[in-house]
Amino acid sequence: MTLATPAYDRLTALHARLHRLDHLGAIAGWDQAANMPTKGNEARAAALSELATLTHRLRTDAVLRDTLSAAEQEPLSEDQRANLREIRRDWRAANALPEALVARRQMATSRCEHAWRSQRPANDWAGFVENFREVVAVGREEAARLADEMGCGRYEALMDRYEPGMTTAEVDRVFGDLRQWLPGLIARVIERQATEPVISPEGPFDVERQRALCGSVMRLLDFDFDAGRLDVSTHPFCGGVPEDVRMTTRFSEHDFLGSLMGTVHETGHGRYEQNRPRHLIEQPVSQARSMAIHESQSLAFEMQLGSHPGFVGLMAPLVRAQLGDQAAFNTANLARLLTRVKRGLIRVEADEVTYPAHVLLRYGIERALVEGDIEPEDIPALWDEQMRELLHLDTCGNFRDGPLQDVHWPEGLFGYFPCYTLGAMYAAQWFAAMRQEMPDLDQRIARGELSPVFNWLRERIWTQGSRWPTDELCRRASGQALNPGHFRRHLESRYLSA
Amino acid sequence: MTLATPAYDRLTALHARLHRLDHLGAIAGWDQAANMPTKGNEARAAALSELATLTHRLRTDAVLRDTLSAAEQEPLSEDQRANLREIRRDWRAANALPEALVARRQMATSRCEHAWRSQRPANDWAGFVENFREVVAVGREEAARLADEMGCGRYEALMDRYEPGMTTAEVDRVFGDLRQWLPGLIARVIERQATEPVISPEGPFDVERQRALCGSVMRLLDFDFDAGRLDVSTHPFCGGVPEDVRMTTRFSEHDFLGSLMGTVHETGHGRYEQNRPRHLIEQPVSQARSMAIHESQSLAFEMQLGSHPGFVGLMAPLVRAQLGDQAAFNTANLARLLTRVKRGLIRVEADEVTYPAHVLLRYGIERALVEGDIEPEDIPALWDEQMRELLHLDTCGNFRDGPLQDVHWPEGLFGYFPCYTLGAMYAAQWFAAMRQEMPDLDQRIARGELSPVFNWLRERIWTQGSRWPTDELCRRASGQALNPGHFRRHLESRYLSA
Numbered sequence: 001m002t003l004a005t006p007a008y009d010r011l012t013a014l015h016a017r018l019h020r021l022d023h024l025g026a027i028a029g030w031d032q033a034a035n036m037p038t039k040g041n042e043a044r045a046a047a048l049s050e051l052a053t054l055t056h057r058l059r060t061d062a063v064l065r066d067t068l069s070a071a072e073q074e075p076l077s078e079d080q081r082a083n084l085r086e087i088r089r090d091w092r093a094a095n096a097l098p099e100a101l102v103a104r105r106q107m108a109t110s111r112c113e114h115a116w117r118s119q120r121p122a123n124d125w126a127g128f129v130e131n132f133r134e135v136v137a138v139g140r141e142e143a144a145r146l147a148d149e150m151g152c153g154r155y156e157a158l159m160d161r162y163e164p165g166m167t168t169a170e171v172d173r174v175f176g177d178l179r180q181w182l183p184g185l186i187a188r189v190i191e192r193q194a195t196e197p198v199i200s201p202e203g204p205f206d207v208e209r210q211r212a213l214c215g216s217v218m219r220l221l222d223f224d225f226d227a228g229r230l231d232v233s234t235h236p237f238c239g240g241v242p243e244d245v246r247m248t249t250r251f252s253e254h255d256f257l258g259s260l261m262g263t264v265h266e267t268g269h270g271r272y273e274q275n276r277p278r279h280l281i282e283q284p285v286s287q288a289r290s291m292a293i294h295e296s297q298s299l300a301f302e303m304q305l306g307s308h309p310g311f312v313g314l315m316a317p318l319v320r321a322q323l324g325d326q327a328a329f330n331t332a333n334l335a336r337l338l339t340r341v342k343r344g345l346i347r348v349e350a351d352e353v354t355y356p357a358h359v360l361l362r363y364g365i366e367r368a369l370v371e372g373d374i375e376p377e378d379i380p381a382l383w384d385e386q387m388r389e390l391l392h393l394d395t396c397g398n399f400r401d402g403p404l405q406d407v408h409w410p411e412g413l414f415g416y417f418p419c420y421t422l423g424a425m426y427a428a429q430w431f432a433a434m435r436q437e438m439p440d441l442d443q444r445i446a447r448g449e450l451s452p453v454f455n456w457l458r459e460r461i462w463t464q465g466s467r468w469p470t471d472e473l474c475r476r477a478s479g480q481a482l483n484p485g486h487f488r489r490h491l492e493s494r495y496l497s498a
Numbered sequence: 499m500t501l502a503t504p505a506y507d508r509l510t511a512l513h514a515r516l517h518r519l520d521h522l523g524a525i526a527g528w529d530q531a532a533n534m535p536t537k538g539n540e541a542r543a544a545a546l547s548e549l550a551t552l553t554h555r556l557r558t559d560a561v562l563r564d565t566l567s568a569a570e571q572e573p574l575s576e577d578q579r580a581n582l583r584e585i586r587r588d589w590r591a592a593n594a595l596p597e598a599l600v601a602r603r604q605m606a607t608s609r610c611e612h613a614w615r616s617q618r619p620a621n622d623w624a625g626f627v628e629n630f631r632e633v634v635a636v637g638r639e640e641a642a643r644l645a646d647e648m649g650c651g652r653y654e655a656l657m658d659r660y661e662p663g664m665t666t667a668e669v670d671r672v673f674g675d676l677r678q679w680l681p682g683l684i685a686r687v688i689e690r691q692a693t694e695p696v697i698s699p700e701g702p703f704d705v706e707r708q709r710a711l712c713g714s715v716m717r718l719l720d721f722d723f724d725a726g727r728l729d730v731s732t733h734p735f736c737g738g739v740p741e742d743v744r745m746t747t748r749f750s751e752h753d754f755l756g757s758l759m760g761t762v763h764e765t766g767h768g769r770y771e772q773n774r775p776r777h778l779i780e781q782p783v784s785q786a787r788s789m790a791i792h793e794s795q796s797l798a799f800e801m802q803l804g805s806h807p808g809f810v811g812l813m814a815p816l817v818r819a820q821l822g823d824q825a826a827f828n829t830a831n832l833a834r835l836l837t838r839v840k841r842g843l844i845r846v847e848a849d850e851v852t853y854p855a856h857v858l859l860r861y862g863i864e865r866a867l868v869e870g871d872i873e874p875e876d877i878p879a880l881w882d883e884q885m886r887e888l889l890h891l892d893t894c895g896n897f898r899d900g901p902l903q904d905v906h907w908p909e910g911l912f913g914y915f916p917c918y919t920l921g922a923m924y925a926a927q928w929f930a931a932m933r934q935e936m937p938d939l940d941q942r943i944a945r946g947e948l949s950p951v952f953n954w955l956r957e958r959i960w961t962q963g964s965r966w967p968t969d970e971l972c973r974r975a976s977g978q979a980l981n982p983g984h985f986r987r988h989l990e991s992r993y994l995s996a
Contacts, residue, residue, distance in 0.1 A: 020547075024549060047521035
């Protein structure tokens with residue numbers, strides 16, 4: 001006999017409703033990026049904003065406080081209790097900040113982001129700071145309120161939105177470790193690669209052929225095309241809904257590897273979404289665990305698997321089938337092309353070895369900014385100092401390719417950057433755990449047996465949704481807490497051995 | 499000074515909200531037909547149904563009865579009063595039927611339509627009637643309730659949903675006129691065309707070339723591609739929102755004229771939507787006047803203009819540019835291909851001369867059905883009798899290509915069919931009025947001057963939205979009430995003269 005859980009049932013009914021309404025927003029948002037003609041923009045923005053207002057009202061209904069308390073006294077199963085924990089997290093996030101502050105944030109970030117679009121190409125740091133001060137002020141107030149409520153540090157409170165349960169102490173621990181060995185490792189890899197011959201592919205590459213190539217690689221990666229699509233947008237993303245994943249990429253006739261590996265990356269996000277627990281799909285407990293765990297899937301696909309020499313051997317014939325035979329398209333050369341390491345100014349163009357340096361730099365700056373230790377005016381000098389230290393690059397006066405390069409700060413997304421590198425670390429840890437369980441994993445990948453990888457990820461990560469807190473998910477999946485040593489060994493093995 | 503109209507303002511705020519929420523439903527509905535992979539269907543249906551429940555609740559909020567009455571006492575402008583009339587119409591439609599009946603209808607039509615999909619190919623009339631009886635019973639109850647409230651006949655009450663203000667007396671008048679001359683005209687046209695030589699186009703026709711051809715003809719028709727798109731779906735339609743019109747077509751390698759003229763048809767619907775009054779776009783008064791007026795635009799494009807010999811002369815070089823040069827692609831032959839008249843069993847494949855016969859038949863049967871004069875069992879015999887009389891065709895035992903051919907009855911859309919032929923009549927009347935005002939219209943069309951046509955339609959129809967009742971719109975646009983003589987003269991002139 002099932003015991004009555006009326007309060008919990010009211011909460012799950014609400015979240016089923018939110019899931020369905022959010023579905024419409026997700027499809028309309030994807031359509032906006034992938035299909036919508038210019039004149040549709042104003043009406044689309046109004047429609048999406050109406051929906052956001054509506055779902056916000058549903059999430060902040062005053063009655064929910066009591067319903068949540070009542071549900072917590074009900075006789076729930078372990079799964080239901082996990083769901084209730086996530087429902088409370090969703091409720092806390094929606095109700096933590098007063099409406100006036102939410103509106104002020106919306107105004108500040110939308111003004112700053114809009115102006116940033118032209119300020120970046122104009123290298124206009126002074127103009128940017130004018131708007132950015134208010135974004136920082138709002139971010140600090142949000143951080144203060146959330147930190148008070150959660151009883152934690154201010155930056156940690158913002159980070160919790162993307163990476164629940166992650167502490168600054170933990171980030172300091174793993175990033176501190178990273179900072180010790182990364183610059184030296186970058187130097188050794190660059191020195192070693194200096195003498196390696198690499199053949200450049202010769203374009204142009206027909207866009208329809210590239211699209212077909214992306215499709216065949218997505219099939220190799222077991223993307224379910226009956227439950228998703230690949231389309232084109234200016235900024236690639238993985239959107240849609242778990243039942244119908246909408247991935248996008250962009251094509252350039254001069255560079256097929258960018259869209260191909262971008263597609264492999266998004267396919268990792270896509271398969272995570274496609275394999276969330278089905279029977280609870282409308283409930284928060286079914287959602288992807290966190291941003292770092294999401295990124296650990298896209299990087300497991302793009303870096304751990306996608307640039308794996310065995311996997312490159314599987315892709316090479318697909319590349320030749322679509323783009324013709326070229327000297328550059330032999331497996332060894334393609335693998336080299338995918339693992340070139342170069343110190344550069346731009347984060348989104350960075351390889352997996354130098355990428356963490358960009359994140360270390362941003363983490364240090366945005367944390368100090370949120371906690372009031374520095375002001376926006378102080379950023380360029382700190383940026384330049386860190387770029388010199390970590391990547392030996394001079395960015396003096398080059399704001400465009402310096403602190404103006406990312407959309408995160410104009411949008412007030414403080415606390416997000418660490419997730420990228422935490423994700424790379426988790427991805428390395430998943431593959432280390434797989435190798436321990438399956439010592440012949442690399443040979444199997446090279447033979448085209450990818451199901452051991454997909455089965456491991458499906459079982460340990462995808463179908464777990466948000467059932468466990470992140471640290472427990474990590475221990476259950478890999479047998480230990482987050483350990484940056486796996487990432488280090490991955491880089492050393494791929495870039496410095498043999 | 500503007501007088502306060504608080505109740506009216508509350509109503510316009512509600513309708514702005516509904517417009518925005520309906521936007522999301524329209525885009526998700528278009529996406530479902532044009533993009534969605536199979537496994538997305540269940541979640542999409544749940545999302546759309548959640549939205550429908552939500553907007554229905556907003557439309558049936560008990561407070562609206564008093565708000566409407568209060569608004570009717572407020573000092574409104576003429577435009578506002580027209581808007582209020584349409585708001586009341588929307589309210590009446592949403593509130594006229596008890597929720598239990600709406601649910602019963604949903605259940606009956608969804609079961610009947612679903613089974614019909616396989617019953618039609620199986621020619622299973624007996625199986626169909628099993629489900630259809632309940633659809634008819636629900637339709638009769640709806641008709642009775644609506645007729646009571648509106649003080650009109652039962653069929654008229656159902657027709658009013660699609661064609662507000664249209665009476666059965668008026669339909670009887672114009673269809674009675676039509677029935678007198680149509681069968682004779684069909685016979686004369688067929689006799690005359692029997693001796694005309696026509697060259698058939700030789701396929702196959704590349705789908706990408708056909709797509710480009712449709713695009714170039716849409717540009718010729720001034721479709722605004724910054725405010726809409728053309729995509730592919732199984733059943734072509736014109737959807738989306740007025741700010742972003744989503745047209746679809748389907749391609750066959752063996753027949754390019756079907757998709758081309760289907761696209762011309764949908765472009766008429768699309769331009770009507772794109773040119774609805776902008777400043778009131780979120781309000782009911784901005785909506786297209788009625789289904790017959792909407793159809794008058796698609797038929798003005800497809801038949802009046804699209805099959806006009808002058809316009810065919812403009813399309814011919816576009817056809818040759820995309821599909822290559824063929825003997826069949828000279829203007830005279832293309833014009834003949836577009837005006838072939840043939841008695842056939844299927845309405846959607848009918849030419850403009852025989853099409854009205856299909857509508858006369860359906861109008862007679864569905865009206866008798868709704869008013870209780872016949873039962874579903876009586877339909878096949880009546881169908882056969884009417885097909886013999888109007889088109890000299892025997893349909894005995896062929897239910898698949900007889901009463902099972904249309905989706906309207908399984909979906910319970912009684913009262914819709916007359917709109918098709920009323921639309922054809924209005925379209926002929928618009929062109930007759932244009933010719934009276936611009937005696938050189940046909941020469942101008944042949945010279946590629948299409949703006950006189952578009953300007954006339956924009957000014958008289960598109961930008962009028964729902965400002966006037968249909969009969970007043972018709973008189974303001976063309977100087978007289980609906981007059982089926984224009985349609986007759988159009989057919990005689992195109993098919994029997996010179």
